Amino acid sequence: MKSKFVPLGLIFFLILGTSGFVRAQDSDSVPNASDFSPAPGPLVYIIAAFVSLLSLAFWLLRLSSRLKKESNFPSPDKSDVEAHINDFEAGQLKKILDHKNYRKLNDSDKSDFLTKSLPIAFLIAFTAIEAHAQAPASTRSPAGSPGMIIMLVLIFIPLVATVFFICLKLSRLVRITHYRRIKQEARLLAEKLADANHMTAATHEILLQRKQALDFKLSNYELEGHMEAADRTGLLRNIAEVSSPRFISSKRSASPKHNIDPRLVKLILWYLGTAAFWLVLGTSIGEYMGIKFVSPDVDHVSWLSFGRLRPVHTNMVFWGWSSLAMIGLGYYVVPTVSNTPIANIKHGYVTLVLMNSAVVAGTLLLLNGINNGGGEYREYIWPAMALFASGIITTLYNFIRTVARRATKEIYISNWYIVAALMFLVVIVLVGYLPWWQNGLGETVVQGYYMHQAVGMWFMLFNLGLIYYFLPQQLNTPIYSYSLGILAFWTQILFYTTIGSHHFIFSAIPWWLQTVAIVGSMGMLIPVFSGTTNFLMTFRGNFYKIARTYTLPFYLVGIIFYFIGSTQGTAEAFRDTNLIWHFTDFAVAHSHITMYGIIAFLLWGFIYTLVPRLTGHEPRQSLVGAHFWLALIGILFYTIPLMIGGTLKGMSWMAGKPFIDGVMLMAPYWLWRAIGGSLMWTSHLFFAWNLYVMIAGRTEPDIREEIISQMDHLPVETNL
Amino acid sequence: MEIYNNHKVLFTVALVFFLTLTLFVAILPAANNQDQNAPLPNSKPLNPLETEGKAVFIAEGCTACHTQQVRNVEMDKVFGSRPSIAADYARNKRIDIWRNTATLMGSERTGPDLTDIGNRQPSDDWHLLHLFNPRSVVPASVMPSYAWLFDVKEYKSSDDVQVNVPANFREEITGNIVASHKVLALVAYLKSLKQTPLPSGKAVPIFLYGKKHQDENSTNTAGSSIAKPQFDGAALYAANCQSCHQENGEGLLGAFPALKGSKVVLDEDPDIQITIIMQGYNGRVSEGYGVMPPVGTNNSLKPEEIAAIINHERSSWGNKSRKVTEDEVRKIISQLKKQKITK
Known part of the structure; x- marks a missing residue:
């Protein structure tokens, strides 16, 4: 294997060295190109030469030592025959035992002078070559002028090539010697086996025993016996026998319908239904905006212009889809882990109506060009947001009362996260909307705080609470570590609260505030790593379950994106990375990795887990699969091109290129984004259909229930 | 632990913890910045028309793609002559009882920064056509x-501002295309966006990550450094001139004159060409063309840069005219300055 890497490495280093040199030339001739790194040409050459020679030398050494070993193998003695018996297969042993005849073979004790002397000769040759190869490197002029570099390359290439070909030859020699040794060894052994004098009775006996052992076979009835199988304790359910190859493998079906208060079921389904409606509508708008990047003149209608649709899209998927789905799921999780019924179902409907009307009102206002001043995610003017916030307060009150009535002693970790998220959102909205600290630059400081807390302290925190219930439940295993959960909870509050200003690095806000935000972003690695570890370790030993359900893939993708998206956020916060990525489409990719990759995927996983248990109806598994794959491939098509394009755009800005160059270079990446967006959007249609099937139940009539109900109508025999 | 068994304690501790942090990273710094910054002495408040324009700017969500912040990094130099400071935002106040203070800084540059757009592009005609x-x-x-x-x-009517839209963008409109009050207000607002010079004596913040240390490195490698930086005329043209005169130098008929085959550009003597760049031009308004702003002065272009732009114009699109040296440009500019003083 090594022999393949050496030439590849060599080519790589040559290219690297040349490109370094070319770059150095470029940055000198173009004054605007801001190439921060010094020209690495000569240095790279020295390293390349050294490394390639070193690896060649290492290879040569290995070859010569192998050659030595191969040519000096000890000749096999008599005991070897027995030692080799265990290596033979049953069929081979049979042949040996059957062997009656033997042939005498001529001695062929060839002199191995050549093989012994070769490595030494090559070693001498190599050291000579190495000495030559080092010579030009040491006389290299420190100036590293282009002429000198070209000259060195010209000397260096044939030298390395020569050594390389010597190595090739030598490795062939080693192979031949090795083959010859095996043949010779085999011949000696065969002679001994065939020789009647060597084949003692004891050896024969060993051979026979070995053959018997190898011929042993199980009868397949050792454990089972010959009785018919019967499930007398009712342990088995959902037995599926598969006799034909499956194109789409069938997954485990959901556990049967649970006994939950039907009024609560109805409330949760209302939440999830309206959430799905906002998802489809909100992402349709997003999809349309993605098209506008490719074809900006698709319409000239004021209500559909990009600047107005953008906040409609973001706020709709935030406050409509994600928030409603989260609270709907919260209405199941909070009472369940408290082991008590929900305090008040009516309050749930109050929240439902308030939140939905906030989204309706906010959307209409935005389309009319009435917004709160343009701050991201707080574009709804305060009357609309006040509706939303009162909904949140109602639910907060309801959940805290439920937790207070819990039948368990401790408060399960899910409830810390969920209740904390609700409390914090109220604080965040108040800080973001109260007017007393918002003039001048105060607005910017608050904007940084608001936009990031809304994401991390509301969506992320609430979803973490949900996953601490649903993941162990789906895997049928306790959460890996409660302590890691505690650590993640407190460090999330400590660090996340401080990082908002990292959206305004290098802006006019105080330098110390920017630095605090960067440090906080770094600190976010602690809750992210401990959370990810906790979830993946809960998966440990259960990974085989992923392929058997249609829900767990959503969880796994969500957890992986939790790790990637959050760590990416930390990476983007530094001052150096801000130079490249700030203001570019990279940020758009990041926000979709997090709000879609993490939040939406987890919510889908939870919904597919929960709703069949509430209603007893399952979606078509192939359609859930279609939803999953379209969404996953879609988000990858969406984010990866934007990250590449965003990086290139940032680099073009740094190089001082005209602004319009950055717009033009984004064209292909924006096209890919539109394609990815279309896939994501299609997946939401599948999701909406699946949710409809789960709620409205277009499944087969249950034959068992049917039999019971038919029997009820039959006359009862009274003479029993 | 007891705290995890008592919901009152747990939730109170979490909330107080969060509130305390919020107070120190958001509320106090925000209040402090609001109170500690007054507008710069030379800055002017928006007039009523410009204020209307700002409302249009906010309503149409322009801030989704356009920032208004010149960061203190080298790459932002193209958007302003100095980094933005807190005082630049001091005039940004709450809009009305329904709406919060406008978010102008922005977080995305799908389009260019607008902090200094009033200096960079002062032409009404361009803005109207562009909108x-x-x-x-x-x-x-x-x-x-x-x-x-x-x-x-x-x-x-005589009060109407007509926009000379090129035929292929008229969307089959046969009548006169006239700017509405709203768009005129918007243009007035855009033109009001100018960086206020700092009062003398106040230290100008520097741009970070400049090319200084790179130059030091390149001089270390002997033989590969070039004494004088060459200015890229095509790139400078794209950044300063192209939005009106177009990449192909043909301008837009009825709005911006062509440079391809232009008498001014082909003139052996670059005097008029440089004068127009430095002082603007309104000689062809009667033909329907817009007023040219003094781009060279507005964008504070150096003589070397102007020479590169002029030579790009003189040698592109089939133009074949004499190349101009930097010294010639420098000389003409200094003459222009003298004339101004004597006037």
Whole structure:
């Protein structure tokens, strides 16, 4: 294997060295190109030469030592025959035992002078070559002028090539010697086996025993016996026998319908239904905006212009889809882990109506060009947001009362996260909307705080609470570590609260505030790593379950994106990375990795887990699969091109290129984004259909229930 | 632990913890910045028309793609002569009882920064044409068209501002395309966006990550450094001139004159050409062309840069005219300055 890497490495280093040199030339001739790194040409050459020679030398050494070993193998003695018996297969042993005849073979004790002397000769040759190869490197002029570099390359290439070909030859020699040794060894052994004098009775006996052992076979009835199988304790359910190859493998079906208060079921389904409606509508708008990047003149209608649709899209998927789905799921999780019924179902409907009307009102206002001043995610003017916030307060009150009535002693970790998220959102909205600290630059400081807390302290925190219930439940295993959960909870509050200003690095806000935000972003690695570890370790030993359900893939993708998206956020916060990525489409990719990759995927996983248990109806598994794959491939098509394009755009800005160059270079990446967006959007249609099937139940009539109900109508025999 | 068994304690501790942090990273710094910064002495408040324009700017969500912050990093130098400071935002106040203070800084640059757009692009005609359909002046633009901010009139009155839209962007409109009050307000607001010079004596913040240390490195490698930096005329043209005169130098008929085959550009003597760049030009307004702003002065172009731009214009699109040296440019500019003083 090594022999393949050496030439590849060599080519790589040559290219690297040349490109370094070319770059150095470029940055000198173009004054605007801001190439921060010094020209690495000569240095790279020295390293390349050294490394390639070193690896060649290492290879040569290995070859010569192998050659030595191969040519000096000890000749096999008599005991070897027995030692080799265990290596033979049953069929081979049979042949040996059957062997009656033997042939005498001529001695062929060839002199191995050549093989012994070769490595030494090559070693001498190599050291000579190495000495030559080092010579030009040491006389290299420190100036590293282009002429000198070209000259060195010209000397260096044939030298390395020569050594390389010597190595090739030598490795062939080693192979031949090795083959010859095996043949010779085999011949000696065969002679001994065939020789009647060597084949003692004891050896024969060993051979026979070995053959018997190898011929042993199980009868397949050792454990089972010959009785018919019967499930007398009712342990088995959902037995599926598969006799034909499956194109789409069938997954485990959901556990049967649970006994939950039907009024609560109805409330949760209302939440999830309206959430799905906002998802489809909100992402349709997003999809349309993605098209506008490719074809900006698709319409000239004021209500559909990009600047107005953008906040409609973001706020709709935030406050409509994600928030409603989260609270709907919260209405199941909070009472369940408290082991008590929900305090008040009516309050749930109050929240439902308030939140939905906030989204309706906010959307209409935005389309009319009435917004709160343009701050991201707080574009709804305060009357609309006040509706939303009162909904949140109602639910907060309801959940805290439920937790207070819990039948368990401790408060399960899910409830810390969920209740904390609700409390914090109220604080965040108040800080973001109260007017007393918002003039001048105060607005910017608050904007940084608001936009990031809304994401991390509301969506992320609430979803973490949900996953601490649903993941162990789906895997049928306790959460890996409660302590890691505690650590993640407190460090999330400590660090996340401080990082908002990292959206305004290098802006006019105080330098110390920017630095605090960067440090906080770094600190976010602690809750992210401990959370990810906790979830993946809960998966440990259960990974085989992923392929058997249609829900767990959503969880796994969500957890992986939790790790990637959050760590990416930390990476983007530094001052150096801000130079490249700030203001570019990279940020758009990041926000979709997090709000879609993490939040939406987890919510889908939870919904597919929960709703069949509430209603007893399952979606078509192939359609859930279609939803999953379209969404996953879609988000990858969406984010990866934007990250590449965003990086290139940032680099073009740094190089001082005209602004319009950055717009033009984004064209292909924006096209890919539109394609990815279309896939994501299609997946939401599948999701909406699946949710409809789960709620409205277009499944087969249950034959068992049917039999019971038919029997009820039959006359009862009274003479029993 | 007891705290995890008592919901009152647990939730109170979490909330107080969060509130304390919020107070120190958001509320106090925000209040402090609000109170500690006054507008710069030379800055002017927006007049009523400009204030209306700002409202249009906010309503149309322009801030989704356009920032208004010159960061203190080298790459932002193209958007302003100095980094933005807190005082620049001091005039930004709450809009009305319904709406919060406008978010102007922005977080995305799908379009260019607008902090200093009033200096960079002071031409009304350009802005109106650009807003009617950005692609009519910048073919590669992805900005939305704001055609609904314009009226179509069969007969225009003398007060109306007519927009000379090129034929292929008229969308089969036969009447006169006239700017509405809203779009005029918006243009007034855009033109009001100018960086205020700092009062003398106040230290100007520097741009970070400049090219200084790079130069030091390149001089270390002997033989490969070039004594004088060469200015890229095509790139400078794209950044300063192209939005009106277009990449192909043909301008836009009826709005911006062509440089291809232009008498001024082909003139052996660069005097008029440089004068127009430095002082602007209104000689062809009667033909329907817009007023040219003093781009060279507004964008504080150096003589070397102007020479590169002029030579690009003189040698592109089939133009074949004498190349001009930096010294010539320097000389003409200093003469222009003298004339100004004597006037």
